[in-house]
Amino acid sequence: MFTGIIEEIGRLKRISRKGQAMVITVEARKVLEDVHLGDSIAVNGVCLTVVEFDASSFSVDVMPETFRKTTLKDLQPGSPLNLERAMAANGRFGGHIVQGHVDSQGVIKERYEEDNAVVFRIEPVKQETLKYIVTTGSITLDGISLTVVLAGDRDFTVSIIPHTLKETVLQHKYAGDALNIECDFVGKYIERFLQFGQDRGDQGTHSRRSSGRMTMEFLAENGFTS
Incomplete structure (x- = not known):
């Protein structure tokens, strides 16, 4: 999880492409201070996993789904990149809940x-x-x-x-x-919650969910009120 507070601007050092898969290497300083293999770093808002690093850079894999869905495929060596490490449990929550999953x-x-x-x-x-x-x-x-x-x-x-x-x-x-x-992820979860019964063909609350209207009966049936 991230907060959307950028820690530094890195630079794309190298790209290795194979079809719609990539390995990108990013020059950085601050995000490398306590880096470990397997750590998550958001690169231009995309949550990626560190697979290799040294004193001045780190490398991450970009899978085909991420390649197709994000702007990472358009990067060129030297491109500036927003970087943020995953939020520490004892850190300040300065932005909002960011998952690093591009819509x-x-x-x-x-x-x-x-x-x-x-x-x-x-x-x-x-x-x-x-x-x-x-x-x-x-x-x-x-x-x-x-x-x-x-x-x-x-x-x-x-x-x-x-x-x-x-x-x-x-x-x-x-x-x-x-x-x-x-x-913001909240709206997506609410939408899925309201659609779940309809997707499964459940009865009872089906008409209220499909109409998109929230009622006191609906809230009571799902534990939000007594």
Whole structure:
């Protein structure tokens, strides 16, 4: 689990491709301070496992599913990368719960300044992702925990403070560039919970689940009220 607070910007040192599988080697400093084989490191918001490391870099495997679903396949040697180690049990929880599981790529449609902030308007490649994105809710872009300013019918906006821009790869992102999007996981679990009975063909609560309406009877039947 991660928090979406980027620890450093690394650089892609080397890529080894075989079909839709890759091994990427990343130059870094801070995330290597206590690294071990098998550790999880989020690379541009993608949870990856350390398979090799030395004093100045670490290597991770990228499987075909991750290759297809994320922007990692578009990287080139020298590309800047947001890096975050998995959250320590005694650490501060500065962002929100981030799993490192990308829901969709997104394309920046617009970038503009608003006083001391920079606003990004982003359109998800998978439009169905928008159902999990809500105004003032949490969103993760390339591993960065952010707040949605406005969720629209086809896109959404986020507002970036100068510190976040300076300390992350967003400083290099402009209209037309792609990002990894991870939505707040809570909505996905609620959706699955409500659909589960319908998927199994259960009776009783089936009509309420399929209609998407929450009732006191439904909450009582599922242990939320007495």
